[in-house]
Amino acid sequence: MCNVFFLLFLFISLSLYFSSLFFMMLELEVFIEFSLLYLNSFSLVYLVVLDWVSLMFMSFVLFISSMIIKYSDEYMHGDKKLNRFIMLMILFVCSMMFMILSPNLISILLGWDGLGLVSYALVIYYQNVKSFNAGMLTALSNRIGDAALLMSIALMSNFGGWNLLNYMDFYTSNHIMMMISFFIILAAITKSAQIPFSSWLPAAMAAPTPVSSLVHSSTLVTAGVYLLIRFSPSFPSSFLDILLYLSLFTMFMAGLGANFEFDLKKIIALSTLSQLGMMMTILCLGNTDLAFFHLLIHALFKALLFMCAGAIIHNLGNCQDIRYMGGIISFLPLTCTCMNISNFALCGIPFLSGFYSKDLVAEAFSMEIMGIFTYLVFFISIGLTVSYTIRLSYYVMFGDFNSISMILLSDNNNKIMLKGMIGLVFLVIFKGSLLSWLFFSTPYLIVLPFYMKIMTLIMIIMGAFLGYEFSQMKYFYLLKAMFFYHSSMFFSGMWNLPILSTFGVNSYFLNLGKIYTKNFDQGWMEYYGSKNLFWSMKSSSMILQLLSRNHLKVFLLLMFMFMLFLILFIL
Template sequence: MKNLSICNISFVILLLLSLMTFFLGMYIIFMDYAIFIEWEIISYNSMNIIMTLLFDWMSLMFMSFVLMISCLVIFYSKEYMAMDYKMNRFILLVLMFVTSMILLIISPNLISILLGWDGLGLVSYCLVIYFQNLKSFNAGMLTALSNRIGDVALLLSIAWMLNYGSWNYIFYLEFMKNSYEMNIIYMLVILAGMTKSAQIPFSSWLPAAMAAPTPVSALVHSSTLVTAGVYLLIRFNILNSYMMISNLLLLLANLTMFMSGLGANYEFDLKKIIALSTLSQLGLMMSILCMGNYKLAFFHLLTHALFKALLFMCAGSIIHNMNNNQDIRLMGGLSFMMPLSCSCFNVANLALCGMPFLAGFYSKDLILEMVSFSYLNFFSFFLYFISTGLTVCYSFRLIYYSMSGDLNFFSLNLLNDENWMMLKSMLGLLLLSIVGGSMLNWLIFFSPIIIIIPFYLKMLTMFVCLLGGLLGYLISNVNFFYINKSFNFYNFTYFCSFMWFMPYISTYGIINKLLMIGKMMSMSFDQGWSEYFGGQKLYFLLMKNSQLNQILQNNNLKIYMMSFVFWMMIIYLLMIYF
């Protein structure tokens, strides 16, 4: 009962805060102003410690979405984590995670951003290793070490910001755009954003973090941890000014989108497919941000949070009923036994694909039309549309494996749709996934965006989606080809399914080598010659002298006589010499 009371209190508080911040954000949008708060924590002589908070339409809208998803996730966890004896610890960890994210969202200051940024890294490590087994520990270490690269980049950018006398970067953005020597800050911030949002070559930690409980995945991989890097770059909004950096990041983001879409078509773990889908959408956000459309990136960030959280919740409900089994090859015919969960799952999948008039359509279609409208090279244009086709391809493959045919699991099963607490959370997000896109479109863009392009470009998105869905069904349907063709191209399949060998490069290639170099340097310097000539040498000399001193102070007659004779001989020799 105590666990349930903590869940209920957290749910109510987060829901009220979400509604309050949403309506305040709407008011600020219509009044067109922002609230900047400076809170002086300590003033001692000439030293002032001031906390700054920025409440504008962007931070308030994002904060309301984070709070809404987190309150539904906590409500969902009441049933999903019901058998956990330490559920209080889980709820408190989730609340700490949400607090860190909110601190990051409302901070216009690099120091307070670092507090939220490091809080996200630390609490995400605790959540990834929540199920204490070897796989979770390895995934948690990979997540923590990959994110430390971005943390170090942010620390270096804080040190470099001392040139301006303040860490409130929001004041200096316009000036910094014309400052050549501040390129270093941009590169460091972009590096931090790339690690947190898992762009190539830092992509391997995101699917590995699926070792966390499913409610955590619904929160972390929809609206919080992985979007923190994109949000930071939206806040800096500096990628327009530096074409070389933005072009490089555009290429990496497009490759991330393509790589994750390709990999998801060869994956059989339900949660990893959705994680790779998240990675693909992060690549889409980052790439449109590189093209200068920061409002579009923010729009897709919010709509993606809604349907992706719903997708994870539906996956959690299916895994829960499948006796904690995540392999989609063992599923099938779930739409007959879990109709409501599967309906939510299909709506979320269609929103992800960009089905007209669902949440994902408004942002995704607008992004692809802007890409068609923009001055862009053919390679990037090709990657955008092929990645969109791959998204629909793996979504339909997932629907085919899980919904159609017969169940390939145990003959005796208890599949049902009676998890009412989980269903209530899912139905709340279902409503938002349907109406959220059009609502945000009206709120963020005051006038309708009309993009006039040729008919074949206008219909290209729809054609690519239909083609991707058809291929996803035909390739998955083994009866159509009589044999699974991926076995004929085993090396290519292996290459794609292992994310272009990035997990191997990250673990055995880079992190393992760096740790070995650190061990070697520690053995050579800290425990080597510096220790021998430093602390150990001093310890050895003091020990020998104290032993001699102890012998002399034993008051032994023989020692006394020997020392007396010794000193008399010294005195006699000195007298003869002088």
């Protein structure tokens, strides 16, 4: 089953990729409308928009999915429900396709809700308490975005249709359209886990690694960014300014948190959060092409990074703590080579694919007239990216081996997984330069002073030094270690966001639900509603049953009484 879907997705992906190049060359856009319902002046139309953006994104999603399905064949080997797992992955990809293709709010909501529902099913795939908690946190955080989309659908009923492309001209001049744009931005923030909804993203790591690889590269978390890429050129600038600061702080917080984290998958999840912040930042400044470019490149190297992490976890007997790893490059050279390539692409090392998007994003950001504060936060976040990457590499690959001695580590253990990973490695190396030639027919003209021009390089070097220092923390004195411990609790806890946005908030609603259940559902509502109604119906039916069982006696009694009445009063 895995091989069938692997070949099918690969074939469709290549077809869509060449179609997108054809559409890009001819500057084609195809609109296909399906009229579903007409009611008075109201029409329900399902619209499909085929242009190079949607086709390119779909081709990337399907290509990465095909590689992950190939990879899952070995990673999930021995799972009794492997077919169910593959079908859930395919449902996930189909929901994403549904969302990409149509600018109609109803179909966006269907794809959006499909992503939320299937992601919940995948996060709770390993049936344990941690997975259930993580799944509920993921589902409830995403429900806020679903509710925001439902509100925008309700508000758009005033306009006689739900196709957002028809109303982009007066987003800023009409109050209702401004409210709709606010709700769409809110939905995008929840799905892409920006502050204050960031806590669900690391929690979703309870899912199997192939799911993490798919979710964090090209599907769930990028849905919000893709929605904004489609519609943000018409949004009010005040909303985008607020979103700019939220995404900048998300980027900074995630980079800082990853430097204090010890769970391999959570470090990569926080890395995804940091890159999402970068995409949102450049998108808020009006560079939607650059945000889309970085989105595609990030999807490639992040999928590969998760696959490498999964192979290491698989070999180490499902251990995810990086303190128990070390020296793995001697045992898994091919896996570690792939991981290093994707790490370098993440850092923006020239001339890997990440460099072409990340460096361009940093320089386009420098071209904008921003305050010194935003400039510093952005570039420090870039440095922190390199810092946690170097720290991760040191702990996993170059440090002392800290796992149990009787363990067999070999690349021969994961031959099928390596096929999926090698399918992505070449794209991680070459795709950046290829796409930069295709996307930007007119090169970006960037004029910067020398120091601003090399600022990215300076931050990469400083970040590498900081990452090495972080990995040597065990040599610090006791006092410094104590300070480090307390600060790490705050930073690795994502600035207490999980407590502020979920754990600290949900107790109030749970207590309120308990009071409502006790006093209403099992109290007055029960008395005036179901229970009392049941007793009334039961007692009346018992009387009727008594009558029906004894109807002959009752009839004879009534007849006797009637005859008695006749004798006494009439005769």
